[in-house]
Amino acid sequence: MNKITTYFEEAYDELMHKVTWPTWSELQDSAVVVLITAVIISFVILAIDITIKAGTTQLYKMIIG
Numbered sequence: 001m002n003k004i005t006t007y008f009e010e011a012y013d014e015l016m017h018k019v020t021w022p023t024w025s026e027l028q029d030s031a032v033v034v035l036i037t038a039v040i041i042s043f044v045i046l047a048i049d050i051t052i053k054a055g056t057t058q059l060y061k062m063i064i065g
Contacts (some may be wrong), residue, residue: 022030
């Protein structure tokens with residue numbers, strides 16, 4: 001039980017005194033970067049989806065008649 005207590009005490013000490021937490025401004029900047037990246041990736045996936053749909057539709061039309 002002593003090892004568990006020591007672990008949590010050391011973890012708490014590390015989180016409070018050794019970790020450098022981002023400022024509110026840095027956090028907002030990072031969030032904006034993540035949001036923009038997610039939107040760009042979403043549009044890329046949308047374009048791929050539309051392209052594949054158009055291609056399979058044309059393929060089915062050629063096969064079926």
